[in-house]
Amino acid sequence: xxxxxxxxxxxxxxxxxxxxxxxxVYRPILDEHGLTYPQYLVLLVxxxxxxxxxxVSELGAQLRLDSGTLSPLLKRLEAAGLVVRSRAARDExxxxxxxxxxxxxxxxxxxxxxxxxxxxTGLTEAELIGLRDTLTRVTETIHRQKEQ
Amino acid sequence: xxxxxxxxxxxxxxxxxxxxxxxxVYRPILDEHGLTYPQYLVLLVxxxxxxxxxxVSELGAQLRLDSGTLSPLLKRLEAAGLVVRSRAARDExxxxxxxxxxxxxxxxxxxxxxxxxxxxTGLTEAELIGLRDTLTRVTETIHRQKEQ
DNA sequence: CGCAGATAAGTTGTGTACAACTTAATTGCG
DNA sequence: CGCAATTAAGTTGTACACAACTTATCTGCG
Numbered sequence: 128x129x130x131x132x133x134x135x136x137x138x139x140x141x142x143x144x145x146x147x148x149x150x151x152v153y154r155p156i157l158d159e160h161g162l163t164y165p166q167y168l169v170l171l172v173x174x175x176x177x178x179x180x181x182x183v184s185e186l187g188a189q190l191r192l193d194s195g196t197l198s199p200l201l202k203r204l205e206a207a208g209l210v211v212r213s214r215a216a217r218d219e220x221x222x223x224x225x226x227x228x229x230x231x232x233x234x235x236x237x238x239x240x241x242x243x244x245x246x247x248t249g250l251t252e253a254e255l256i257g258l259r260d261t262l263t264r265v266t267e268t269i270h271r272q273k274e275q
Numbered sequence: 276x277x278x279x280x281x282x283x284x285x286x287x288x289x290x291x292x293x294x295x296x297x298x299x300v301y302r303p304i305l306d307e308h309g310l311t312y313p314q315y316l317v318l319l320v321x322x323x324x325x326x327x328x329x330x331v332s333e334l335g336a337q338l339r340l341d342s343g344t345l346s347p348l349l350k351r352l353e354a355a356g357l358v359v360r361s362r363a364a365r366d367e368x369x370x371x372x373x374x375x376x377x378x379x380x381x382x383x384x385x386x387x388x389x390x391x392x393x394x395x396t397g398l399t400e401a402e403l404i405g406l407r408d409t410l411t412r413v414t415e416t417i418h419r420q421k422e423q
Numbered sequence: 424c425g426c427a428g429a430t431a432a433g434t435t436g437t438g439t440a441c442a443a444c445t446t447a448a449t450t451g452c453g
Numbered sequence: 454c455g456c457a458a459t460t461a462a463g464t465t466g467t468a469c470a471c472a473a474c475t476t477a478t479c480t481g482c483g
Contacts, residue, residue, distance in 0.1 A: 134319050134337065138403050139297050139392060141410035143312070144339055146294035147470075148417040149287050154471090165439060168291070171282050183462060189282065191292055194462050196440050202463095203438080220448045220461040244287060249416035254409065255286050261398070261406055262289035268397035269296040295440075302441090313469060331432060342432050344470050350433095351468080368431040368478045 142262075152247045156240055160233060165192070166204055167240075173210070173226050174234050180225040182215065191270075209233065290410075300395045304388055308381060313340070314352055315388075321358070321374050322382050328373040330363065339418075357381070 134140055153164045162170070172181065172189050181189075183197050190197075201224060204210040209230040215221035245255060282288055301312045310318070320329065320337050329337075331345050338345075349372060352358040357378040363369040393403060 133323055134316070136407075137319070137389060138396070138407040138410075139301070139389075140316060140319075140338075141407045141414070142290070142294045142297055143316070145410040145414045146290045147339065148414045149290055150470090151421065152417055153287070163438065164291070168282070168288060171285070171288075175281055184460090190288075191295065192439090193441070195442075195464080198463050200439075218449070218461085222462060241285060241287075247417055247420060248286070248413045250409070250413060258406075258409055259284075259286040259289045261402065262286075262293040265396045265398060266289070266293045266296045269300055269395060272395060273299065298440090311468065332430090340469090341471065343434080343472075346433050348469075366431085366479070370432065 149244065149248070152244050153240075156243060160237065161207060165190075165196075165200060167237075169197075169200065169204060169224075170209065170226075170230060170233070173224065173230070180223040182221045182223055184221070186224060191266075297392065297396070300392050301388075304391060308385065309355060313338075313344075313348060315385075317345075317348065317352060317372075318357065318374075318378060318381070321372065321378070328371040330369045330371055332369075334372060339414075 150164050153167070157164060157167050168190055169186060172186055183194055183201065187193055187197055201210060201212060205212055209227055211225045211227060212222050213225070215223050245252075248255065250258065298312050301315070305312060305315050316338055317334060320334055331342055331349065335341055335345055349358060349360060353360055357375055359373045359375060360370050361373070363371050393400075396403065398406065
């Protein structure tokens, strides 16, 4: 009856542990480029946007991270010469985050990272897609409830 | 061809985002009891063990956390009066972590937490079990590779 | 027995996460 | 127009995570 409290049964722990395990896979790979996983995620968004230079808030909306996390992270990416921050001319409250040439070069050199990590999971491509879609659904369900 | 780098396609991001979203669900619930999610996980292990009082290392093996994370966390649980730490008589390097009466009481008051959180995911019971098993498999695959 | 190597826990330093707050700029309503 | 409410980013404080290191204890081998 109190078996619900057993650790092995908990999806939440499985999620928490799997997330950290995947970060373990990323760590040595990203370390070659002096990046952490959240920093890599920021670059993923910027690479995807091309020349658009999103604001800090837009980055936060995609990654579900607030300025309290992103501000210092972006400061470090800027110090590493991968990102440029500049106040938007039209609205000086906004800060636009752009890529440097060095960061664009990095994209090429890191193109095989997702494949290397996906292999380490030991899942088939179909399993990976199913997992991703289930997890995305969970995140969206939770996010939707919070807004109400 | 470089589409592999698109954020939406990445299982890893889905996992990272879902893990934080679930923590968002736990936060207000655990906050009623003055706990964080990792602290709650420690209590789950201790509740499960009953009178056994595992060592810090044994806790770490279950939760996949090292002493760098657990030591300060346990210090806070001890300050909150939920846990007692004592050097093992047989091997003074070891520290055994036991529950206080207050923590045993807490177990009863928190018995409905997993159900409340599971509901918030919007997944069926079958989906939850499938998800948990897939994630556990990923974690174990990664962990096994690291040991070799 | 004596001590080199191993082991357990704790400490230090860095980097997220996130709540709560501050500062600066913008909006929109009377 | 004028200013209260809102919005954007940054700051502060707390709590993980984890690498690298320190300290204390133990184990086993010569």
